[in-house]
Amino acid sequence: MTTLPDRPNAALLVIDVQNGVVADAHDRDGVIANIRTLVDKARAEDVPVVWVQHSDEGLPRDSDAWRYVPELPHGESEPVVHKNYGDSFEGTDLEAVLAERGVGRVVVTGAQTDACIRATIHGAMVRGYDVTLVGDAHTTEDLTKYGAPPPDQVIAHTNLYWKYQNAPGRQGGTVDTADVAFA
Template structure:
């Protein structure tokens, strides 16, 4: 049986957009990531938790350029009082967005963060959540990234799974990063 962690009252789904989880540009093992993030979303909704889908606005010509097929969110959104989409111009989902206000307005205390890319937008968003005093859970099997290319004379290719693990580990001991998706529990804000 999987050990459970204390419930969180919000889920932040980072950049699970078509460009990153389908086709030739998909992260390795994208199917697993999509399954895990879908499970988290479904369980958060059932519990009445806040669900925020972050959507990266890439620059012109990027695979996630706004209003292109790659920019579209992969998971369907049920917009309403506890679920919303927040577009973001930077790696950090809090920077120049309403994410902080949304979480504060709902009286959120603990967040689970999942999505792509582990060492960029997932880590930056989780780090700011920690700095703002939230309890942060980053399930190890619900975030992903690409392989890091070889650097001649320094290293070979660094596998994506290793990059993801190091990115989460770099958040330090204040983030809960050694739990699987199945261990994450949800609750409505104000009930824990």
């Protein structure tokens, strides 16, 4: 239902699954395993996999913390979008990468739920995309010492409200890894 003309395809977005971002993430290994399952499925179905990689003062480019986790190797032909803001579209070439591939629907995975994931799912919908959040393939760290709810509650709340998200001509939704359909 995307509002983007001539964009019938889906793409898998893998956002910020970097050593320094997910080192202390809730259910790190389980989430990465689910993302790996989705990457393998997307590749098998010839669905574009787009890797998004954050950098800033606390996550310097080319540092070990900045690198993607070793469990998720990039395919040579798969684009990597470099970003400096929470929303993966802001100040990046993500829109051009998706347009080139005829993508009108993004399937979103990665980290951090309460920062870059939320910013990107909202940013995508505002830009006209249909947005599927994979509920068991995103994570965040424990920020309770700053007043945030525990990570499992942050994830559950995000999954709940995104499940019912929509806008004119666009659809959100939350599904588990086992239920992802790219077609």
